[in-house]
Amino acid sequence: MPWDPILFRNHFPFFSNDLDITYLDNAATTQKNIETINSLSFFYSHFNANVHRGAHYLSIKATELFEDARNKIQHFINAKNSNEIIFTKGTTDAINLVAFSYIEQFCKSGDNIITTPIEHHSNFVPWQLAAKRKDLELRVIPFNTNNYTLDLEAFKKLVDNNTKIIAITQVSNVLGIATPVNEIIQFAHSKNIPVLLDAAQSFPHMPIDVQQLDADFVSLSAHKFYGPTGIGILFGKEKWLAAMPPYQSGGEMIDQVSIDHTTFNELPFKFEAGTPNYADAIAWGATIDFINQCDKNLMFGYEEELWNYAYQKLSSLPFIKIFAIPEQKHYGALSFLLDGIHPYDAATVLDELKIAVRVGHHCAQPLMSILGVSGTIRASFAPYNTKDDIDKLVEGLKTVYKFFNKNK
Amino acid sequence: MNNIELKAKQIEEEFSIFDDWMDRYNILIDKAKNLEPLDPKYKTPQYLISGCQSQLWLFCEQKNGRLFCKADGDAIITKGMAAIVLELVNGEPLDDIVKYNFEVFDKIGLHSHLSPTRSNGLRSLIKQIKLYAEAYLLKNKSDD
Structure with a gap:
């Protein structure tokens, strides 16, 4: 039986509040289960x-x-x-x-x-x-x-x-x-x-x-x-x-x-x-x-599947730089930048679209310095996220890109 | 109503035509683009106002008891917000600047960008401008 993110998500009251938020900031903190x-x-x-x-x-x-x-x-x-x-x-x-x-x-x-x-x-x-x-x-x-x-x-x-x-x-x-x-x-x-x-x-x-x-x-x-x-x-x-x-x-x-x-x-x-x-x-x-009580193999396997799906979808955008080597195994976080758009600007528009991601140096300034950037946009996943959440992020990023390019 | 408050009223009207977030950000982006450039020699750590998420540089000077500031920022939305701040304070008397509390951002629906958790440097920018104004006031008094 495959991992069911919706069944899992039902344990988290945060998502039943109908806030319509796409929560992709799990590396910062996760939502809490009802138990x-x-x-x-x-x-x-x-x-x-x-x-x-x-x-x-x-x-x-x-x-x-x-x-x-x-x-x-x-x-x-x-x-x-x-x-x-x-x-x-x-x-x-x-x-x-x-x-x-x-x-x-x-x-x-x-x-x-x-x-x-x-x-x-x-x-x-x-x-x-x-x-x-x-x-x-x-x-x-x-x-x-x-x-x-x-x-x-x-x-x-x-x-x-x-x-x-x-x-x-x-x-x-x-x-x-x-x-x-x-x-x-x-x-x-x-x-x-x-x-x-x-x-x-x-x-x-x-x-x-x-x-x-x-x-x-x-x-x-x-x-x-x-x-x-x-x-x-x-x-x-x-x-x-x-x-x-x-x-x-x-x-x-x-x-x-x-x-x-x-x-x-x-x-x-x-x-x-x-x-x-x-x-x-x-x-x-x-x-x-x-x-x-959860099957951890299924849970962690699903997380990997989500990351791979996100990588595949995001890397199809022609205006993105992803800080990842897809052959490596990833755990939760995916960092990227949009061409010519400051991460803070991107996050401001994503916030209007109700997509929660993290921007900035992520309290890792030595790493930012060797990557040669002042910050990144980071999406991070949990097993209650769905492929639909990632599709929303991708659509959101397209909106961000169009918004700032129309304004160039 | 002093000149800062008058200008704030105009900015409020400028934004009041729009209730869509995209339009509001469009105004900000225009303001950022029209901001008088900051001489690159001031884009050094000494003039840096660092936020966790975006950075601003600020240079201030006084002429005849009035403040004149120039700024630049790496994120365009933050820079647009800074442009509004500068539009309000530039050329205004130091004591008016010290007293003004920038409630205009509440009224144009951009207050959230000033929240401490945004850490984009805007709050610090305003604080720094007020500090400059206070420092020049003190200096002028002791010069009298």
Whole structure:
């Protein structure tokens, strides 16, 4: 049985509001399924109490649900232990945690960090700041714009005895292509260097198995995959997390405090200072339950089919430049420009036509700079999108082109 | 009613004939094309007003207590919006500019382009023009 986008879309109340919006900005955030929305509402209506604090029934129940959500995420990404799952505000927060705590513990002046120029700023700027703070060098793996690949040979030459961590995205938020994480992790581990994977854009489009990947850290956000905003995780191998000092301090993460000294709680609580976003974590658990009911092979297969359809339709337009090599496999995002039309102008007209796409540098200015553009238009797909949505985008782009060319 | 408000009224009338978005954007595009060019020497980071999605360059000077600005932009719709801003403020007294709040964009249905989330640089352009006007006012007072 093929994937039925309409049946799937029916789970998302956003689309039943009759807004007549063609929503193609899923790499920014996805719409929310009714099960997630209901779970949040039900929790607040029935069980709300602060977690890990009370001996009263509600607090115990809320804690149970919160920890249950942690276990669901753990199993979803196949982590060995639930104490390797740290709840964060999202991907950015998770990367900042590592860029502070790991660097604090393991790096000294003269060491280096390796990343790529195709990162989202969230996986670039925290390392840049860490490098400034601790006098480290930030090294960047060259990206070949002719074939859209990272230069692995050059990468191997960048690694030396002072390389302390490699931080790399699994899927580019602009180009929608995957990076060779297996090769990078394998090589890094042969030198005992840990690797952080930014899975914000991969998590919604491919199965993530952290044990199989053997990644040391993985960051991701719930809201990119139908879950609530403001919640995500850092997965970290226990051996690293246990050795790292706390990131933020306050409630819950404390074991004992005296006037002179504080000892910290065990994992994962050591890294969860203050009241955690337990309600959204619990709702995210409901999102995971929902996703687990879907046939992921069908779902991801359909996404690939949609991307290919979009590429085929868009590339037939004579006035388009697409930033993609069709032979590569793509995950969600498709970036392009229209000849002689600024992306902001294009998006303004597309907005009038009720087509939601993203324009600008997509928080990936180093990539924009090597692509030689100030920004792109990005359409990004989810399994509730249809070929009809893509046809509307194509018609919209024709209107944009005609509008600005009549005006030349 | 001061001169800025009078000009705002005219712009309002110019737009009021049309309710179709295409026509409104056509006016903007015309205004962008008719905008007096900015000398390329001012298209440097010093004069850049950066939005996340589009960029503007702004040069301002005062003559006899009045402000004169020139601007350019990479996106034509943003540039057209900037042209309206310049049409309103150019040659006007500094204190009138400081006081004016650009509600004309509400009235011509283009207010959404000024929202902070648009990040096209227009809000910053207006803020920067007002800052220039305030700075020149201060300078003139201390020169007196």
